[in-house]
Amino acid sequence: xxxxxxxxxxxxxxxxxxxxxxxxxxxxxxxxxxVAPTATRLEVARAYAISKLxxxxxxxxxxLAQARETPRRFVERETHMLWGRRYLLSVVEKDVKPxxxxxxxxxxxxxxxxxxxxKRAEVMDEWHRALLHQTVPALIEKWEAKLGVKVAGYFLxxxxxxxxxxxxRASHIRLNTELSKKPKDLLEYVVVHEMLHLMEPTHNExxxxxxxxxxxxxxxxxxxxxxxxxxxxxWQLPASxxxxxxxx
Numbered sequence: 001x002x003x004x005x006x007x008x009x010x011x012x013x014x015x016x017x018x019x020x021x022x023x024x025x026x027x028x029x030x031x032x033x034x035v036a037p038t039a040t041r042l043e044v045a046r047a048y049a050i051s052k053l054x055x056x057x058x059x060x061x062x063x064l065a066q067a068r069e070t071p072r073r074f075v076e077r078e079t080h081m082l083w084g085r086r087y088l089l090s091v092v093e094k095d096v097k098p099x100x101x102x103x104x105x106x107x108x109x110x111x112x113x114x115x116x117x118x119k120r121a122e123v124m125d126e127w128h129r130a131l132l133h134q135t136v137p138a139l140i141e142k143w144e145a146k147l148g149v150k151v152a153g154y155f156l157x158x159x160x161x162x163x164x165x166x167x168x169r170a171s172h173i174r175l176n177t178e179l180s181k182k183p184k185d186l187l188e189y190v191v192v193h194e195m196l197h198l199m200e201p202t203h204n205e206x207x208x209x210x211x212x213x214x215x216x217x218x219x220x221x222x223x224x225x226x227x228x229x230x231x232x233x234x235w236q237l238p239a240s241x242x243x244x245x246x247x248x
Contacts, residue, residue, distance in 0.1 A: 004034065004046050009056055011049055015040060018204045021048050023056070026161050027226060030060035035203070074120035080107055082131075084183030091120075100127035128180040129156050135184070136175065139191045147214065149198040163225060164190045166197035173197075182225060189221035 004011040011023075011032045022035040036045045049056075072078065078089045088106050093113045100123060101108045111120055133156070140151050152171040158178065159165075165174040173194040179187045192215045200207040211218045 002042060004042070004049050006046075006049060006053055009053065009060075011056075013042065013045055016202055018202050020205065021045065022203055023049065023052055025056055025059035025063065027063050029161075030063045031161070032056055032060075072121070072124075074109060074117060074124065080124075081181040082107065082128075083180070084186075098123040100124060125158070125177065128177055132156055132175065132177065132180050132187075135187065136191065139188055140173075140195070143192055143195050147192075147195055147199065149195055151195060151198070164194040166194040166201075168198050168201045171198060186221055186225045189215060189218060189225070193218070 002013040004013055009032060011034050013034045013036060015036050015038045018035060018037055021037070021040070024033050024035075025031075026033065034045055034049060036048075072080065074089065074091065076089065076091050079086050080089050081087070082102065087102065090106050090108045092108060092110045093115070094110055095112055096110065098112065098115070098119070099110045101110075109120060109124065111123060136154060136156075140154065144150060150171060151173055154172065155174045156177050157174055159174075159176045163176045163179060166172070167174075173191070175187075175190060175194070179190060193211070196207060196210050196214065200210060215221070
């Protein structure tokens, strides 16, 4: 991969079959990518990046100033987010199989006595994944009918810099497990975004037009999603296996 270095700003350059140059600044730390048409000379891409350097720095500053969650310790009365709402955590130590339950105000985490931070985090992560598995298939089914596409399956993965991804050749989509903490309409936006890549793999003008047609409020959804607190990364689990959809 080629790079452009502009002072302290490093830009990763890729070439694809697109009509226009696409410059992006990605959360959480503000790394920069530039996608250019295949025949674009690096000097031309560099000149374009220089013209946008002020915008790049503004976007990076916004990301660095964005609220970040403090690392979760999974202790009594700690706050946790679920579907955009804040809950208090109640921790019960009991010699039974670990579990998580929720009522209208509280999330109750049951763990064995002496459980480690890593184990508590793992139990909570699996619970969040289970909630997504309860929610995502219905969203996919809804938008398959609207878009006229088929999703063969989806993965859930804890990701640092992306909310989702799409393998259009395999008809698979990938979703960030952190989406279970965000409002459900933002999860739906990400599902629609990735499913539209089954129709148009790149972020070109056609893709934007498809977003405008099928999800007119996509800009507001994207802005809200990127303005919400970023996760504090202190541990990581691998991606879940492919979850195939029924009746495909």
